[in-house]
Amino acid sequence: MSKNSEKSALHETGSSPGSKNINPNSAERIRAIRKKRASEEDLTSQLLKGNKTALGRAITMVESNQPAHKEKAQALIEGALSHANKSIRIGITGVPGVGKSTFIESFGSYLIKQGKKVAVLAVDPTSSLSRGSILGDKTRMENLVREEHAFIRPSPSGESLGGVARKTRESIVLCEAAGFDVILIETVGVGQSETTVHSMTDFFLLLKLAGAGDELQGIKRGIIEMADAIVINKADGDNQKAAREAKLEFNRALQLYPSKESGWKPEVALSSALYNSGIAEVWEMISNFQKLVFKNGHFNANRHQQNKFWLLQTINEHLKNNFYQHPQIKEALAEQLEAIGNNKTTAFSAAIYLLNKYRELQKI
Amino acid sequence: MSKNSEKSALHETGSSPGSKNINPNSAERIRAIRKKRASEEDLTSQLLKGNKTALGRAITMVESNQPAHKEKAQALIEGALSHANKSIRIGITGVPGVGKSTFIESFGSYLIKQGKKVAVLAVDPTSSLSRGSILGDKTRMENLVREEHAFIRPSPSGESLGGVARKTRESIVLCEAAGFDVILIETVGVGQSETTVHSMTDFFLLLKLAGAGDELQGIKRGIIEMADAIVINKADGDNQKAAREAKLEFNRALQLYPSKESGWKPEVALSSALYNSGIAEVWEMISNFQKLVFKNGHFNANRHQQNKFWLLQTINEHLKNNFYQHPQIKEALAEQLEAIGNNKTTAFSAAIYLLNKYRELQKI
Numbered sequence: 172m173s174k175n176s177e178k179s180a181l182h183e184t185g186s187s188p189g190s191k192n193i194n195p196n197s198a199e200r201i202r203a204i205r206k207k208r209a210s211e212e213d214l215t216s217q218l219l220k221g222n223k224t225a226l227g228r229a230i231t232m233v234e235s236n237q238p239a240h241k242e243k244a245q246a247l248i249e250g251a252l253s254h255a256n257k258s259i260r261i262g263i264t265g266v267p268g269v270g271k272s273t274f275i276e277s278f279g280s281y282l283i284k285q286g287k288k289v290a291v292l293a294v295d296p297t298s299s300l301s302r303g304s305i306l307g308d309k310t311r312m313e314n315l316v317r318e319e320h321a322f323i324r325p326s327p328s329g330e331s332l333g334g335v336a337r338k339t340r341e342s343i344v345l346c347e348a349a350g351f352d353v354i355l356i357e358t359v360g361v362g363q364s365e366t367t368v369h370s371m372t373d374f375f376l377l378l379k380l381a382g383a384g385d386e387l388q389g390i391k392r393g394i395i396e397m398a399d400a401i402v403i404n405k406a407d408g409d410n411q412k413a414a415r416e417a418k419l420e421f422n423r424a425l426q427l428y429p430s431k432e433s434g435w436k437p438e439v440a441l442s443s444a445l446y447n448s449g450i451a452e453v454w455e456m457i458s459n460f461q462k463l464v465f466k467n468g469h470f471n472a473n474r475h476q477q478n479k480f481w482l483l484q485t486i487n488e489h490l491k492n493n494f495y496q497h498p499q500i501k502e503a504l505a506e507q508l509e510a511i512g513n514n515k516t517t518a519f520s521a522a523i524y525l526l527n528k529y530r531e532l533q534k535i
Numbered sequence: 536m537s538k539n540s541e542k543s544a545l546h547e548t549g550s551s552p553g554s555k556n557i558n559p560n561s562a563e564r565i566r567a568i569r570k571k572r573a574s575e576e577d578l579t580s581q582l583l584k585g586n587k588t589a590l591g592r593a594i595t596m597v598e599s600n601q602p603a604h605k606e607k608a609q610a611l612i613e614g615a616l617s618h619a620n621k622s623i624r625i626g627i628t629g630v631p632g633v634g635k636s637t638f639i640e641s642f643g644s645y646l647i648k649q650g651k652k653v654a655v656l657a658v659d660p661t662s663s664l665s666r667g668s669i670l671g672d673k674t675r676m677e678n679l680v681r682e683e684h685a686f687i688r689p690s691p692s693g694e695s696l697g698g699v700a701r702k703t704r705e706s707i708v709l710c711e712a713a714g715f716d717v718i719l720i721e722t723v724g725v726g727q728s729e730t731t732v733h734s735m736t737d738f739f740l741l742l743k744l745a746g747a748g749d750e751l752q753g754i755k756r757g758i759i760e761m762a763d764a765i766v767i768n769k770a771d772g773d774n775q776k777a778a779r780e781a782k783l784e785f786n787r788a789l790q791l792y793p794s795k796e797s798g799w800k801p802e803v804a805l806s807s808a809l810y811n812s813g814i815a816e817v818w819e820m821i822s823n824f825q826k827l828v829f830k831n832g833h834f835n836a837n838r839h840q841q842n843k844f845w846l847l848q849t850i851n852e853h854l855k856n857n858f859y860q861h862p863q864i865k866e867a868l869a870e871q872l873e874a875i876g877n878n879k880t881t882a883f884s885a886a887i888y889l890l891n892k893y894r895e896l897q898k899i
Contacts, residue, residue, distance in 0.1 A: 244882060252878045335881055344881065477883045478875045482868075485886035490854045493890075504846075511842045514616045518842045519701055519709065522610060522849035524856075533897040 182309050211243055215250040221288075221350040223322055233341045234327040248341055250280060250461045251348030258347045259461055260354045262368040264394065265378030270444055271357055276380055277444040279315045281451065282353050288352035289319040292359045295326035295337050295377055296366050296372065311494040336367045343371065360394065369397045369481055373470065374457055376400045381413035381420070396428055399437050399460060407443035414441050433469040435460050494529055503528055573606055579614040585652075585714040586687055597705045598691040612705055615712030621680045623825055624718045626732040628758065629742030636675040636720055638742055641645045641808040643679045644661055645815065646717050650683040654715035658703050658722045658732050659690035686715060694832040697852050700731045704845060707735065722733055724758065734841055737834065738821055740764045742783070745777035763801050763824060766817055771807035778805050793798045799824050858893055867892055 217225035229251075232244040265271050279289045315321045325341065329335035331431045343354055369375050377398040392516070395401070400423050406414035421439045431437070438456055442449030464470040494500055507521035516524075581589035593615075597607040622721050629635050643653045655676070679685045688706065693699035707718055722732040741762040759765070765785050770778035786801045795801070802820055804812030828834040858864060871885035880888075 248881055249884070252881065341881065341883065347818070384798065385747065475872075475876055479872060479881035482875065482886050485883055486889060487855060489886065489890050490858055493850060494850065494854055500595070507846065508839075508843060511846065512839055517616065517705065518613055518845035519705065519849055520613070522846050522853065525850060528852050530897070533894070 175394045191506065196492050202465040209403075209468070218247070218345065218349050219254055223349070225323060225347060226349045227324070229345045230324060230342045233345065234338050241478055244341070246337055248344055248367035251344055255344045258343075258352045258354050259374065259457065260343060260356065261354055261457065262326065262365075262375040263357050263378065264360060264365050264368065264370035264376070265404070267359055269378045269380050271378055274402070274404055274442065274444040275355055275357060276312040276315045277447050277450050277521055278453065279312070279321055279353075279355065280318065281447070281454065283315075283318050283320045285454070287349045288322075289315075289353045289355065290322040290324070290343075290346035290349075291315070291319075291355045291357065292324050292342055292346070293326040294332075294335055294338055294356060296329070296332040296364055298337050320348075322346060326527055332367055333484070335409055337481075340371050365397065370448065370477055373398045373464070373473065374460055376402060376453075379403050379417065380405055381410050381417040395424065399431075399433075399435055400453070400456055401425075401437065401439045402440065402443055402449070403441050406441035406449065407446050433460075433464050433473065434467050495533065499532055500525060500529055546769075551735050551767075561784065575610050579611055582611070582615065582709065582713050583618055587713070590686060590709060590713045591688070593709045594688060594706045594830055597709065597755075598702050602725055608705065612708055615708055619708045619711035620719075622707075622716045622718050623738065623821065624707060624720065624736040625737040625821065626729075626736035627719055627742065628724060628729050628732065628740070629768070631723060633742045633744050633845035635723075635742055637769055638766070638806065639719055639721060639810040640676040640679045641778050641811050641814050642817065643676070643685055643717075643719065644682065645811070645818065647679075647682050647684045648779070649818070651717045652686075652715045652865050653679075653717045653719065654686040654688070654707075654713075655679070655719045655721065656688050656703055656706055656710070657690040658696075658699055658720060658728050660693070660696040660699050660728055668832050686710060698849070700735065701845075701849065704735050729758055729761065734844055737828070738763045738824055740766060740817075743781065744769055745774050745781040758761055759788065763797075763799055764817070764820055765789075765801070765803045766813070767803065768808055768811065770805035771810050797837065798831050799827055861893065861896065864889060864893055 193450045195458060214225050214229060215351070218229050229244075229247050231242045232247060232421070235241065263271060263275065275291055278307050278523070312323060316323055327335055327338040327342070327410055329338060339356065339393060354372075356368050356372055375397050377394060377400070379401055381403055403414045403417050403421070420437045425437050428437075440449055440453055440456060442453060444450070459468070464473070495504075503525055507516065507525060510516045511518055512519055576591060578589050582593050593608075593611050596604045596611060599605065599608070627635060627639065639655055643655060646653050676687060679688055691699055691702040691706070693702060703720065707720070710718055718736075720732050720736055722728045739761050741758060741763055741764070745767055767778045767781050767785070782803045782805060787805070789801050792801075804817055804820060805811055806817060808814070825834070828837070859868075868888055871880065871889060874880045875882055875885055
């Protein structure tokens with residue numbers, strides 16, 4: 172009996188000769204399962220048609236911590252996967268006040284005029300505390316939010332950056348399956364969040380302001396190293412001279428970094444999101460990047476590398492959680508720490524003891 | 536029957552009535568075990584008497600990757616533990632050319648004149664490639680190496696910084712058990728090696744040179760944050776003015792860092808290791824630090840914290856190695872990576888699949 176015919180047998184439950192043997196609760200459960208399956212299939216098909224409400228609901232599933240939702244979310248993602256991967260994913264970072272929202276508003280609106288569908292996501296590990304500090308205030312993007320071809324979603328909240336990252340990565344897949352071909356992922360430099368966004372995007376854009384000559388101070392070296400473009404924002408009015416100087420300075424600084432695996436030479440651009448200047452140039456730059464990395468194979472190689480990174484990252488996190496959250500290990504760990512404190516054992520011996528104990532516990 | 540009398544029974548094996556039941560190979564093995572135990576006990580007792588040859592041999596055991604040696608090493612360390620922990624552990628870092636060896640020679644000789652016993656160890660994760668770039672050339676410390684109360688040992692080699700770190704930490708315990716009361720641990724800023732040395736020492740000293748006004752360039756921010764002292768070396772001759780300026784500049788820079796858990800305010804000092812100037816002042820500074828952290832409890836709290844760090848670090852490394860080196864997991868991982876590449880699954884689903892598979896394999 173094939174799986175399908177089993178399914179159709181269930182379908183006919185009400186009139187089948189065996190129906191009397193099925194208690195009413197089971198029948199109800201079966202109907203509920205059927206309904207759930209139908210609604211999942213419906214949600215997936217709505218999503219693939221580009222329905223934004225369906226996309227929003229799907230992302231809510233991905234973000235939920237309820238086991239039932241997690242299962243649905245996995246089914247949704249699996250249905251979406253083969254339709255995804257056709258976008259460019261752009262990471263955007265910069266300190267608060269640099270004008271990220273205004274830039275995204277301006278850049279996103281421009282892309283929509285070019286016929287693109289633009290999704291804006293955020294990675295903000297602090298959002299569980301501050302309830303969505305990034306993109307929380309959608310009114311900051313008042314034009315973009317009204318566009319039919321724009322989808323804006325604040326950062327998922329999560330216990331850890333790892334949790335937030337996983338949810339955002341899965342949301343990217345859903346957005347792509349819904350036909351969004353430019354995915355903008357915004358982050359503010361909190362802890363490791365920039366590295367996290369860098370490891371889920373194709374192009375990484377650092378927004379800067381022209382300052383008083385000390386452009387390079389206070390920037391984490393690692394961020395510049397990751398950037399494919401530095402865009403000096405608010406290059407308007409009285410700021411223009413300082414912005415041009417900053418451009419020179421950043422160009423000089425970029426020379427000092429080793430060349431990128433992608434073969435791309437990072438560029439410095441000026442923009443005024445407020446006056447919509449420099450926006451087309453930024454997109455042209457990204458298009459040039461895209462041509463280069465499609466041609467030299469880096470685009471796919473990099474996405475593969477990123478997937479591998481996320482796979483290993485997820486495994487490592489789980490391996491640790493499984494160990495440290497095991498009740499008997501928790502207890503034994505406390506004992507070993509005490510023994511170390513009393514010079515009865517070393518950290519190394521204690522570790523080996525705990526690992527052996529854990530191995531035994533796994534066998535039960 | 537007590538353990539001891541069992542031992543003495545073995546001792547009489549040759550003439551015991553049951554001896555005919557023991558085959559010659561077993562008897563030989565028993566004799567070998569007895570000999571081994573005796574030699575271990577002997578090595579431990581020689582070590583505790585401060586015998587430098589025994590200390591050297593003990594460290595060789597710790598550094599060895601042979602299973603038999605590993606076992607001996609653990610026995611040695613366990614015998615040494617209760618005699619250790621009575622030293623001050625000082626980490627010393629600085630870029631090549633800053634004069635680390637000359638400083639240690641000068642500082643170490645001074646300490647010996649003060650009645651101290653000084654051990655010098657090194658953490659150099661590159662040493663397995665370059666065969667001991669740090670301290671490899673003992674002639675650089677030609678006076679110290681001849682002192683009866685000095686023990687100098689180059690960096691252990693190791694596949695990973697983790698391996699080098701474990702070996703060095705265990706060597707510290709052995710040195711302390713041998714009565715060395717000042718342990719100097721040298722490192723050069725390769726990768727994470729400074730963080731590693733910081734996490735195994737009580738006091739962290741950064742050696743610097745006076746430069747041409749750009750003192751703060753090229754220094755990793757994290758290193759300054761870790762330093763308890765910045766010692767500007769080669770503050771002699773024509774360098775004196777520049778050194779004093781550098782001192783001012785570093786003092787200003789240190790103000791910007793958050794205050795330390797230890798309650799210690801990092802200091803900047805000048806020294807000329809070549810002319811033996813400033814050396815006594817550095818030791819006085821460290822003695823003041825020691826008084827403070829003994830009094831406020833940070834000394835013990837910090838060592839406890841470090842032990843905990845190393846315990847967790849060791850566990851995490853092993854959890855990962857056990858997983859990734861499992862032959863069936865290796866195979867399944869490659870398959871999952873391919874499936875991800877073909878959009879058949881996500882990194883997250885693949886991770887969960889592999890973790891479940893691993894759990895099943897553990898039960899066998």
